[in-house]
Amino acid sequence: MLGSPHEPARTSRADAARDRELLLAAAEAEFAERGLDASVADIARRAGVGEGTVFRHFATKDDLIAAIVRTHVGAPDEVGQRLLTAEDPAAAPLEFRAVAGGQREQRDVSFLLNADDASPEVVALRERLYRTVCLLVDHARAAGAVRADVAVQADVTGNDAVLLMCTPNHVVSFVKDPPPDLWRRYLAIIFGGLRRPEGAHPLTPAAPAL
Amino acid sequence: MLGSPHEPARTSRADAARDRELLLAAAEAEFAERGLDASVADIARRAGVGEGTVFRHFATKDDLIAAIVRTHVGAPDEVGQRLLTAEDPAAAPLEFRAVAGGQREQRDVSFLLNADDASPEVVALRERLYRTVCLLVDHARAAGAVRADVAVQADVTGNDAVLLMCTPNHVVSFVKDPPPDLWRRYLAIIFGGLRRPEGAHPLTPAAPAL
């Protein structure tokens, strides 16, 4: 249900396949540089193809974005799934690492994944990744690696895992010339918050007793 | 240097002043609903005025945004400054509260403040608020409320205060129908991370030992 990239029936021509790759690479670079509203014309120019060629391979701009996101979300999601089936409680810290790896994977395209006007397919990919992260956090909590009152639900509302998904990439994007592992530092801070020994400052329901 | 809103020489007409307020309110609501690219036409319609009237009061759309941001940044910034001049080491927790207050103030307009293509005036306001938060965190650290290796610099690069500034609002915006104080919970988690006892998991320079 999620893995139907509606490939346009396997082309036999080599140039078409090459153009498709050129386009994906150019689009990713262009989006990383110019943000969500990089123009299709610029992407085509960067790929060295005509503008019409873009729409031959990707019906709409949203489809192009979805294709990029699909590439990036696939890897960390698989890693996550594999860790879950491992069933090793001692792997909890490793699971956290997987999340971190996902963060690095997404670095330059996180805003594509998290755009508020994302296409249905991107939303589906996002929610799938959310669910994986939730499961990882759940496992880690069962293993005692995070405090028990950390909220993890399939529903996104009130889900602390959102912090792990969104924060480091987005915050890093506000820093000019960020050190390449700044996101790691931020992630560490949030992990610290999730792991604090319980009792001192309950997270719910009211204000944190500052 | 920062407080010159270049008011257009005090008008004597009551309708103009009223329209200005209507516009600010309408724009804020429209931005909150539709995001950064709410159209000027829609804002005008919502305010019940002509499109030209918008540009009579605000030379450009960016000016309108800056006016909104100015309103929201003013209050928390003043609170912060006041806390700083208090010179009371016991006020550290209160200083945290000030940050929290800032978060609440900005809720719906944080993306205006943090837009990556913000106008010079908005950038100035943002950096001013950053500095205030940095000073607050610095005070709190001096008072022993946060771990010593939390980085706070006037320069934004590598500044952990960015987490406090950006995260809760942004993350909350990814949650559909967020409970009104979800940001508070997220802030509490980050505070927890910043306050963890030192030694166990150093924040710098390398990866957190997960």
Place this chain on the structure above:
DNA sequence: CAGTAAGCGGACCGATGGGTCAGGTTAACT
């Protein structure tokens, strides 16, 4: 109650960007 300048409205303009299409081009196969 005029007189007047400030204010207002909304048609209009130029720029930009997503998406289309007709016609030339080319890779694969025989």
Place this chain on the structure above:
DNA sequence: AGTTAACCTGACCCATCGGTCCGCTTACTG
């Protein structure tokens, strides 16, 4: 080499949006 269908191109179309302009309206002043 010849055939053909898939492919590519870029001029074009249309919608949207920020910003302008000029004639009309209206709130203040004397």
